Amino acid sequence: MTRLGETPPLHPAFSLFPVVNGTLSVGGMSLSALSDRAGGTPFYVYDRAKMTERVKLLRRHFPSEIKLHYAVKANPMPDVVAHLAKWVDGADVASGGELTVAKNAGFSAAETSFAGPGKRPEELAQAVEWGALVNVESVREVDILTRLAEELGRSPRVAVRVNPDFGLKHSGVKMGGGPQPFGVDVEQVPLLLAEIGRRRLTFEGFHIFSGSQNLQSAAIVESQNLTLELAIRLSAWAPGPVRVLNIGGGFGIPYFPGDQPLDLAPIGENLRRWMTPLRAALPEAQITGEMGRYLVGEAGVYVCRILDRKVSRGKTFLVVDGGMHHHLAASGHFGQVIRKNFPVAIGNRMGEPATETVSIVGPLCTPMDLLADCIDLPLAQVGDFVVVFQSGAYGFTASPHRFLSHPPPSEILV
Amino acid sequence: MTRLGETPPLHPAFSLFPVVNGTLSVGGMSLSALSDRAGGTPFYVYDRAKMTERVKLLRRHFPSEIKLHYAVKANPMPDVVAHLAKWVDGADVASGGELTVAKNAGFSAAETSFAGPGKRPEELAQAVEWGALVNVESVREVDILTRLAEELGRSPRVAVRVNPDFGLKHSGVKMGGGPQPFGVDVEQVPLLLAEIGRRRLTFEGFHIFSGSQNLQSAAIVESQNLTLELAIRLSAWAPGPVRVLNIGGGFGIPYFPGDQPLDLAPIGENLRRWMTPLRAALPEAQITGEMGRYLVGEAGVYVCRILDRKVSRGKTFLVVDGGMHHHLAASGHFGQVIRKNFPVAIGNRMGEPATETVSIVGPLCTPMDLLADCIDLPLAQVGDFVVVFQSGAYGFTASPHRFLSHPPPSEILV
Numbered sequence: 045m046t047r048l049g050e051t052p053p054l055h056p057a058f059s060l061f062p063v064v065n066g067t068l069s070v071g072g073m074s075l076s077a078l079s080d081r082a083g084g085t086p087f088y089v090y091d092r093a094k095m096t097e098r099v100k101l102l103r104r105h106f107p108s109e110i111k112l113h114y115a116v117k118a119n120p121m122p123d124v125v126a127h128l129a130k131w132v133d134g135a136d137v138a139s140g141g142e143l144t145v146a147k148n149a150g151f152s153a154a155e156t157s158f159a160g161p162g163k164r165p166e167e168l169a170q171a172v173e174w175g176a177l178v179n180v181e182s183v184r185e186v187d188i189l190t191r192l193a194e195e196l197g198r199s200p201r202v203a204v205r206v207n208p209d210f211g212l213k214h215s216g217v218k219m220g221g222g223p224q225p226f227g228v229d230v231e232q233v234p235l236l237l238a239e240i241g242r243r244r245l246t247f248e249g250f251h252i253f254s255g256s257q258n259l260q261s262a263a264i265v266e267s268q269n270l271t272l273e274l275a276i277r278l279s280a281w282a283p284g285p286v287r288v289l290n291i292g293g294g295f296g297i298p299y300f301p302g303d304q305p306l307d308l309a310p311i312g313e314n315l316r317r318w319m320t321p322l323r324a325a326l327p328e329a330q331i332t333g334e335m336g337r338y339l340v341g342e343a344g345v346y347v348c349r350i351l352d353r354k355v356s357r358g359k360t361f362l363v364v365d366g367g368m369h370h371h372l373a374a375s376g377h378f379g380q381v382i383r384k385n386f387p388v389a390i391g392n393r394m395g396e397p398a399t400e401t402v403s404i405v406g407p408l409c410t411p412m413d414l415l416a417d418c419i420d421l422p423l424a425q426v427g428d429f430v431v432v433f434q435s436g437a438y439g440f441t442a443s444p445h446r447f448l449s450h451p452p453p454s455e456i457l458v
Numbered sequence: 459m460t461r462l463g464e465t466p467p468l469h470p471a472f473s474l475f476p477v478v479n480g481t482l483s484v485g486g487m488s489l490s491a492l493s494d495r496a497g498g499t500p501f502y503v504y505d506r507a508k509m510t511e512r513v514k515l516l517r518r519h520f521p522s523e524i525k526l527h528y529a530v531k532a533n534p535m536p537d538v539v540a541h542l543a544k545w546v547d548g549a550d551v552a553s554g555g556e557l558t559v560a561k562n563a564g565f566s567a568a569e570t571s572f573a574g575p576g577k578r579p580e581e582l583a584q585a586v587e588w589g590a591l592v593n594v595e596s597v598r599e600v601d602i603l604t605r606l607a608e609e610l611g612r613s614p615r616v617a618v619r620v621n622p623d624f625g626l627k628h629s630g631v632k633m634g635g636g637p638q639p640f641g642v643d644v645e646q647v648p649l650l651l652a653e654i655g656r657r658r659l660t661f662e663g664f665h666i667f668s669g670s671q672n673l674q675s676a677a678i679v680e681s682q683n684l685t686l687e688l689a690i691r692l693s694a695w696a697p698g699p700v701r702v703l704n705i706g707g708g709f710g711i712p713y714f715p716g717d718q719p720l721d722l723a724p725i726g727e728n729l730r731r732w733m734t735p736l737r738a739a740l741p742e743a744q745i746t747g748e749m750g751r752y753l754v755g756e757a758g759v760y761v762c763r764i765l766d767r768k769v770s771r772g773k774t775f776l777v778v779d780g781g782m783h784h785h786l787a788a789s790g791h792f793g794q795v796i797r798k799n800f801p802v803a804i805g806n807r808m809g810e811p812a813t814e815t816v817s818i819v820g821p822l823c824t825p826m827d828l829l830a831d832c833i834d835l836p837l838a839q840v841g842d843f844v845v846v847f848q849s850g851a852y853g854f855t856a857s858p859h860r861f862l863s864h865p866p867p868s869e870i871l872v
Contacts (some may be wrong), residue, residue: 116863117823117862117863120863138822138823138862138863139821139862139863139864140863140864141862141863141864141865142862142863145863159823160821160822160823160862161766161768161775161777161819161821161822161823162765162766162777162778162779162781162819162820162821163765163821164765164779164821181768182766182768182777184765184766184767184840185766207770217824217825218825219823219824219825222771223770223771223772223773223775224770224825225768225770225775225777225817225819226823229770229771351576351577351578351598352575352576352596352598352599353598354575354595354596354639356621356637356638356639356643357636357637357643358637359637361575361637361639363575363576363596363639364576365576365578367576372858377791377792377793378791378826379791379824379826403639405575405576405639406576407553407574407575407576407577407578408552408574408575409531409552409573409574409575409633409640410631410633410793411631411632411633411638412792412793426598438861440860441858441860441861441862441863442858442860442861443858444786444855444856444857444858444859445858445859445860446854446855446856446859447852447855447856448531448552448553448555448556448574448855449530449531449534449552449553449554449555449556449559449855450553450554450555451555
């Protein structure tokens, strides 16, 4: 935590959204107009054009053979998923609830895959009935799917989610390498593949995912190389041709002071080099990248309003009508070991000089309800808008809305 | 985090609930019967008799002059609040939503107070219209209440929430002393009292709260002494007699290995010694203790079911159908700096010897979804019940239910 009087290092400039007459504008609307549209503060607003730009940016860098899937868990708002359904090639879901959202948003079963370390039998049935691809993560799931094949007279589509023997270096979240509840250890995969071959299951390929929220392209390149080599190696044990190869994502966005945006160029170049050897080794394989946060994280902001200004023993608090119950990650209680400030601004005083050091707190009776600790901002007044950037992913749904029984935030797509 | 192979220190024995034929029983019902009642796992179950016992225990130790309030934020389930309304003397609420719950549960406006660092104008209006006591925490709130007094033709009841010049030592959560968004710094209170005296407001007293989740009675005794001395000192500036004096709570419950239950005896004795000097100094003052977690925390358990057993590189994972989206505190992401395991058991194998070391994880695609890390448990099977104790407070409502779009847990009171 930054101590009183210290000046924290500066955030990277977040200039994704235009400023009109000193006020931030999202999707061509001012914060006041957005607040009216949302029914007042607090609210999340997502900019569809920014998501589309992100998809296009990835397509420019990636070989055209690579398909792009949206990881619904990053932001399952139905309007957001429906928008992305028009721009990406498929969806990856992590629950039966997300599967329903993807289906309703217009994704096809053929292009939807379902992963998760603890799939309930009814969720597996839902996926099989619809015809989605199930990324199996244990022998038990293979058994349940075999039973469902009998019951439903289907041949469920399966891929094996592999827990590789490497992790994605320098990741915000490590999910591969070492003991993991995710996927099947690579050492156990050949046995599981043989078992799948003996069941009434349609083997389609592999899902290999080693980490997320990574800002270092060299680490992503290294992990993609290891992933592709591993897929080729594992294909020798496969009960049929590899048709699907989900190489995960792991692409991060900058949140904190010092973070630099990910450089896509070396990742794209490396994937291009892989296309020829991949065609030789896995001629039928469709390579898919899975992106959640990278597509939607920077396209969303959380907006609340200042209720009160309080000075307590030399420290200035801006008390706002939103807080950790709406945006757990910004409060620092969502996987961070050391709390850091999200990028925050007074949305109707953009460009005004930062003349005071303040902490921004919510209405909850707990010191955890802190949106920004000792940051330099323009002199703000009651009624001003506080904007938290980089809030389009793992914001609304990853927060304890019912904590202290305040109204939940609203969500709008513009 | 405990490393693979290390044996963590043991939890205190949690023998609050009886075991019948090896299965935990809550409110006279087995886990299977409870699961049926709840519509399946995962669910929270709260035992009304345990809450009543807690109230009675406090009454035995406290002087009879002291009133007991329930802090609704700890568990706002309407059935729980309605049960406690029959046993305690009043309610403390932290939002307009909680105020509605308290009112519907049968608490009277006369015995309900409303605190919070960021009360919205409509919440203040709701409190004034009903006639609840508002613990004011800033000059702005005094201004809004003055305006409401005119508009509604009322004289709003107010107490001053004081940010003392001391904190509660050894607290899990420090909320007094130093710069705080909570309450008004004691140095500023005389000025605010003078201001209140000039407005159309009914001054009733003070709310002095310095921390929570404390297990050391000596620290609570010291803090209560400082609180009572401070209230007497501040009463010299009060615009009228002190009728209400909320001395907070701060009473903790044991969660982690090494935690010992709070010893109420010295706290009760100390309060008894205070009754005579308090009657002399503040003859009209009703002393109130505010308890949330202490009344309900141990009365509730979270119950989920094992979906899968997985061994990955020598580490055994029990994958359950609940997790951090239902019980954020048990996952270690609710204010803990270092993650510790909540007390956990295989609810249908109580008393069986602990023969394996396992980690209990939920169905979410994130390493944060961890309910217990490397604990020793009896050999458990798919379908067994996993019980998380000490889950009656800050469990259900303090969790991000929508994260990854799984169904929310249900809640039952037995």
